[in-house]
Structure formats: C-alpha cells, structure tokens
Amino acid sequence: MSSMFKPKDWKNLPPRKALSATEIVSGLARLHGWKLTGDGANVAIEKTFSFANYFETIAFVVAIEKTFSFANYFETIAFVNALAFVAHTQDHHPDLSVHYNRCVVRFNTHDVNGLSVTDFDCARQADALVGATPAA
Numbered sequence: 001m002s003s004m005f006k007p008k009d010w011k012n013l014p015p016r017k018a019l020s021a022t023e024i025v026s027g028l029a030r031l032h033g034w035k036l037t038g039d040g041a042n043v044a045i046e047k048t049f050s051f052a053n054y055f056e057t058i059a060f061v062v063a064i065e066k067t068f069s070f071a072n073y074f075e076t077i078a079f080v081n082a083l084a085f086v087a088h089t090q091d092h093h094p095d096l097s098v099h100y101n102r103c104v105v106r107f108n109t110h111d112v113n114g115l116s117v118t119d120f121d122c123a124r125q126a127d128a129l130v131g132a133t134p135a136a
Contacts, residue, residue, distance in 0.1 A: 009091070018114035027120040028064065032135045034123055037106065038062030063095075063108035064119055068130060073100050079129060086125045092118050094126075 019027065028034055038061055070076045080098055083105065087093045097104040105126055109116040124134065 016109055016112050016116040016118055018109070018112040019116060024062075024115055027115075027117075030134055031064070031066075031120065031123055032127065032132055034064045034066045036062055037065045038108075061108050061110075061113050062115060063106045064115065064123055065104060065106040066123070066126070067102055067104045068126070069102045071101065076101060076103050079103055082129045083126055086122065086129070090118065090122055090125070092122050094122065 024036065028036060068079060070079060076098060080096060080103055083094070083096070083103075092107070092109070095106040097106075105123075107119040107122055108114065109119055127134070
C-alpha cells in the first residue's frame with residue numbers, strides 16, 4: 001500500500017551544504033525565538049579525547065533550538081504530532097525534548113555536520129504550526 005505521507009527524496013535533489021557563520025546569523029535574524037546552541041561559534045568541531053590510551057573523536061555540532069510553550073500536555077502532544085508530519089514530509093527530523101507544557105525543538109543537519117537551509121525551512125514550518133510570525 002502506498003503512503004500519502006511521502007517524505008522528500010534527498011537522493012534526487014542537490015546535496016545539502018553546511019551554511020557559513022554569516023548565513024547562520026542571517027537565518028537566525030529571520031526567525032523569532034530561535035537560538036544557536038552547541039559548541040561555540042564553530043559550525044562543526046571535532047575533538048579527540050584520550051583516556052588510558054583510548055582515543056575517541058567526537059563531533060560537536062551546532063544546532064538551532066527553540067522552546068515552544070503550551071497550556072497543557074494535550075496541546076504539547078498535538079504540536080509534536082503536527083511537527084512529526086512536517087519532519088516526515090521534509091525527511092528532516094529534529095531532536096525533541098517533550099514536557100507537560102513545552103517542547104524543545106532542535107534542528108541540525110547530520111550529513112553536513114552543521115546547519116543547512118533545511119534546518120531554517122523546518123524551523124519556519126514549526127513556527128507556522130503555532131502561528132508564530134517571522135522576525136522583522
């Protein structure tokens with residue numbers, strides 16, 4: 001059976017690219033209430049840690065994040081379900097932290113180890129779910 005909820009097929013689209021710091025700042029200026037989170041001002045940093053001759057490289061990647069507040073759990077879950085539909089159709093899935101009356105949404109693009117245009121597009125769609133207006 002075919003699903004009416006078809007995700008975007010990234011294999012048939014140009015590859016996403018990491019945004020520069022200037023592009024990130026510009027994108028954030030057009031969003032209301034979103035902030036940059038992660039490890040410093042760098043878009044992607046790899047650090048190597050060693051402990052007893054064990055080495056591991058961990059990528060610290062920045063993301064954009066916003067906390068959406070609601071009156072109750074039902075409204076929070078309704079938002080999460082609507083956002084799940086957006087995420088599925090965009091084939092771009094945020095990290096969510098769901099609480100009784102709020103949901104923290106965090107976007108980044110794993111395949112570019114940073115932020116892409118897709119993160120900002122999805123952030124705008126998340127805002128539209130609650131009727132948020134773009135920053136002036």
